[in-house]
Amino acid sequence: xxxxxxxxxxxxxxxxxxxxxxxxxxxxxxxxxxxxxxxxxxxxxxxxxxxxxxxxxxxxxxxxxxxxxxxxxxxxxxxxxxxxxxxxxxxxxxxx
Numbered sequence: 001x002x003x004x005x006x007x008x009x010x011x012x013x014x015x016x017x018x019x020x021x022x023x024x025x026x027x028x029x030x031x032x033x034x035x036x037x038x039x040x041x042x043x044x045x046x047x048x049x050x051x052x053x054x055x056x057x058x059x060x061x062x063x064x065x066x067x068x069x070x071x072x073x074x075x076x077x078x079x080x081x082x083x084x085x086x087x088x089x090x091x092x093x094x095x096x
Contacts, residue, residue, distance in 0.1 A: 015077040016066050
């Protein structure tokens with residue numbers, strides 16, 4: 001089965017063990033040297049309308065994918081990691 005990124009973004013990601021809805025795919029990490037997708041990224045949601053920043057992003061390695069169905073992607077989140085997004089402060093320094 002061949003899927004485009006657009007097709008993947010329309011599928012909801014669910015943890016097989018807990019049944020928790022992790023969200024929808026927002027991005028992928030790719031190894032450019034061998035043209036291989038390494039992991040799927042789900043961006044964290046906004047906290048209190050974005051005033052308190054965002055929750056951590058979730059990175060799911062491709063080896064954690066159990067099944068890709070027509071509507072959902074089932075993963076074992078034991079190997080998924082939460083990553084904190086780093087923002088550049090140079091944008092704020094330029095405005096001062």
